Structure formats: structure tokens, C-alpha cells
Amino acid sequence: MTALPYWRLSSFYLFYFALLGATAPFLALYFNHLGFSSARIGELVAIPMLMRCVAPNIWGWLGDYTGRRLAIVRIGAVCTLVSFSLIFVSKTYAWLALVMALHAFFWHAVLPQFEVITLAHLKGQTSRYSQIRLWGSIGFILTVVAMGRLFEWLNLDIYPVAVVVIMAGIIVASLWVPNAQPENQGNRLAGDGFLLQLRRPGVLAFYACVALMQMSHGPYYTFLTLHLEHLGYSRVVIGMLWALGVVAEVLMFLAMSRILARFSVQRVLMVSFLLAALRWLLLGSFAEFFWVLLLAQVLHAATFGSFHAAAIHFVQRSFGARQQGQGQALYAALAGTGGALGALYSGYSWNLLGPTLTFSIASLAALAAAVIIGIRSEE
Template identity: 35%
Template structure:
């Protein structure tokens, strides 16, 4: 199978599961008997421990030939981990299984992104066109699983996760042709610690951690918040789907309309969208404003993520790609989001939807961090 098709399918299957997990897992946990405080703890702990899992996995991946076998193993373990939720739904079981699946499942993100980064160089892969199928599947999950939950019950949230992981395992057992090529010996993959010490990498991680971490409260509690404001599960699914549809349009136009932009302008645009979005969501739950806020997901996540991809695939040399991808996924998308989620439960109990304003405050330092150009600090001599 051609790499573009293989990766498109892998992104689609992974993000169908992720589109089930992010908006609806809190509802499944509530169905399983977890309290709001326990849900916040479980979601936050899961986000935090994924940092350990991602760094542990990616520290072992130093060459392109490692990518596919590791993806196969993690797909199998993820399937087994989520299937175990069927039989172990006590507080202890939810805690143990949450830790286990978050050590395994999220590591598939940097692995697939690292494979895409290799193919960007190797076969000039159109990243946006490939990645948008993941976003499309995310929307499909939002709509389909929302309806299943509403009509057939919350157990279908877990059923959907298991089915998507089973199909992903089957796909991972096939081989894209050509396989990701090895880097030249002179550009062997660097260790994560060495990549972290590169000029500019620390500032890049702080910027992306604040931008992506500010989404944590939205991911964990928007469904519960909007449900309590009277919106049905299917409407919530439509709102989530609308946000990801806007993201798809950004990815689809990446090469044609955004290809000339580097990391810094994309991250600046992401900052502006995130600030406006969180201010709106904290101020109102009127449907027309929710629609506008969800359209801003195109920038708050989409442009921010494309900025990160630019930095990793274009503005760092090949030896740093795997390490930088691991750091971005574990710190910016994992650890910081986990910490924010862990405190989101108590914050939501005290401030409700106004917690979105704290997310707006969280992204403000990014304006100062992006005041200086990134490029001169990103290039190695």
C-alpha cells in the first residue's frame, strides 16, 4: 500500500478512537460510576502518565526501521488494555487501567507523526492532505458515538474504542511500500536529552505546551458542561464535529495556502484564535457563540499543530526529528495537559464554565515568547 494511503487509514482509525475518547470518555466514566472528582483525577492522571509512556517508547526509536514494529506492538497492547475495562470497573480498576492504557495508547501519536515526518522528506508527502483523514474520522466519531450514546447507552463509547483499535491492529500488520527509509549514518537519530538541549527547542516546547495545554479543560469538561446547560449528547457531538471540520479545512489548504509560512506565524495565529475562543466559551453558552468558538478550533489547534510540524520537519535537521516529536507529544500534548486536567475538576466545581477564562490567561505568555523570531534559534550550525 502506498505510504500516503496507509498513513491516511492509520490516522483515520486512530483518530476515530481518539474522537470517541476525548469528548465522551468522561461520560463513560460517569456511566461506570465515577464521581466528577474522580473523573477529573483519572483524565488528568492519564494525560500526565502518557508523558512517561511516550518518552519511554520514543527513546527506543532511533531509526525508521523501528517505527512499524513498535506501532504493531502498541496497537495490540492498546486493544487488550481497553478491552479490560469490560471486566474491571471498580475505582481501583478504573485507576489501574487508566494508567496502563495511557502509557501505551497515546504513544501511537508521535510514532505516526514521526513516520509522516520521514515521508515528508523521503517522498514529499503532503502532510495536510494525509492528516486531514484523521480529523475527518474524529468528526465521524463525534457524530456516530454521540448518537449511539444517546440512543443505545454509554456502553457504546467503550464498544467503539475497542472496534477502532481492532481495525487499527489489522492495518498495522500490513506494510506501506516503500517503508520509511533510514537516515544517513552521519545524521543518526539523537537522544531526547540532546535534542532538548538544542537552542530554541525549550522555548518551542513551552509555547506549544501553553497553546495545546489550554485545550485540556475543553477536552475533559466541555461535554459535561454543555450537557448540564441543556444540550443533548448529539448536539455536543455536532459541536465537536464542527470544530474538527474547521481543522480539516486548515489541513486541506496547508500546502496551497500555508506552505510558505514557517512555524512562528502559524503559532502566532494559533495564539490569537485560542485567546478569542476561550474568552467566548467562558462568557456564554448561547448556540451561535458556541458555533463561532468551535470554528476557532481551526486556529487554536489546527494552526498551532501545523506550526509544531513546521518546526520539527522543516526547521530542525533530520537527526532531531524523532526526539523532537517525542518531546512535543509527551510534554506539549501530554504532561502539561495532564496537569491542567487534574486541577480542572476542582476548578470546574468552583467556577463552572468560567474556567475557560483561566485557559485564556494561560496562553497570554505565548505572545511574549513569540516576540523574538524562532528560526535563528532553531537551526543548528
């Protein structure tokens, strides 16, 4: 049996999610630094998420059709860096919108295909997925802490340079990873078409919940940093708070194999949705209280950690080997749809309705996901 290339797989997750750590907390801050309004910031942040509605399905189909998933990962990583580097040409709204769309088209090609490669290396040991994926969380933590300090010392004009350096790390990590192909999971699943598997009980409801959950994250990923700055928190403290959330996520990943062995995927998802609804209420109404803010960030263990691990497990068991890429891509696409809607509505409502009502809408979206998964679990 071939040994699991643990560190090679982990290094890729580290750099990939380091890039998310550079964009999720700080991209809106950078656009605010450039002088854009909250509505324009919401639109610019939504563009990469909208690309998740299109790009993963295109690349997912190509990966399933050709089987050359690792080549797609490497090409996507290189094109991500090249297209994002166009940001140095101009800082106008139209040009930045183009840069956001181009780099996201290639960036979102990468992760769904790499997830399939990782699961193929695990050879059915899906409980070990969280042990590899946690390095992505570590990369996120290191980035938000380092960038929080960097932007206290230097002007935000340095931001694009820092992002390009991380993108170069993704390329290097992708070149280090060995290839692997998923094995057939039984004749029925291997032979069934993607649409037929999609119509299996609970699968469409799951994807609807994914979109709602990511929609609920819209205000968090778009405006949390600006929200906390307005409340008087420093960028160093804000970076530490983002890191705290991901530390909680890491601890959850470490525990997920035991949790999924004891509880059903549907039960884990429902609890994650309910805790997300609570978290957004806390952030929208009580973030000026530091202890409440700490609690809200610890809840990231549920709103991302347990949710994502359970969702990956659900997708992996719901699709055959030949449809794994499309299943993961649809997960990314529905997450992108929800995330884009969340960024857009929060961008328009932030000044109009204020943080409290904007986060309350997010809470309702997460609660709706809990209701849907609860109904499906009882059928």
C-alpha cells in the same frame, strides 16, 4: 521513486483519531454516567495525558535506537486493545485508573513513531503531510457524530464496546502500512546529539508553548460535553458541534501548505495561540448563545489545525534523522504534561470556581504561549 502509500497511511490516521473522537468528547461523560465526581473525572482523564509525559520518550528512544518503528506501532496497537479490555473486569476508581494508565502507555507509543514513518514516506514533501493527516480529522468527525447518535438511542454502558471496536481498526490499519526510514538531513544534523539540537535557538521555548497550549485545552477535552449538556444541548447536537470543530480543522489542514509557504512557523503558532485564548473565553462565558458556540468551534481550525501542522513542521526541521523519534516523542510528552495539568486543574476548579473562571485560566495559558513565541520571534 516508490509511490507514496497515501491510502494506507491515511487509514491509520483515520482509525487512530477515531479513537480520540471516542475518548475526548465522551470519556468524561462515561465516567459521569458511572457516578464519579468532577474531581475524580479530572483525575481519570488526566492519567492518559500523564502517560504522554513518560511513554513517548521511552518508545521514542527505542524507535531511534532500533529503527524498528513500525514494529513498535503494531505492538503498541495490540497492547492498547488488550489493556483497555480490562475495563470489562471492574468499574471501581482504582481499577479504572489502572486501565487508563496501562492502555495510554501503549497508545501513546504509537503516534510519534508513526509520524516519523509518514514523514519518511513523504521524503521531504512535508507540505503533503496535512493531506494525509486530515483523514485523522475525518475519523474523529465520523466517530463523534455516530457516538452522539448512539448514546441517544442506547445506554452509555455500550461505550467500552465501541472503543474496543475502534482499537481493533487501528491494529488492522497498522498491519497494512509499509515501513520507511527517515533519511539524513545533512551531516551536521545527522551527527549532532539530541540534547545539542534541543538547545538550538527557540526549540525549548517552542516546547514550553506546546505544554501551555495543551494545558489550555484541559477544560475543553474534559468538561465541554458535560458543560453543554448542562446548558441544555442534546448529545446529538453536542456530537455535531464536536464534528464542526474538526471540519474546520480539516479545511485548515488543506490550506496549511499554502499558509506555511507564505508565513513563518512562528507567526502561525502565535496566531493560533491568540485565537485559542479567545476561544476559551467564548466557551466559558457565552456558550449558551448558539451562534457564539458555532464560532468557538470553528476556531478549532486554529487551536488544533494550524497549531498541530505548524508544530510538526517545526519538530521535523529542528531535529536530524536519528533524533526524529525523540523530537516527536518530546512533543507528545510536553503536550501530555500540559494536557494532564489542564485536566487536573479543571477537575478541581469546575465545581469550586465554575465554568467561566475555569475557561478563563485556560485563556491565560494560551495567551502566555503567544507572548513567549512572540518574544522568541523578535530575538
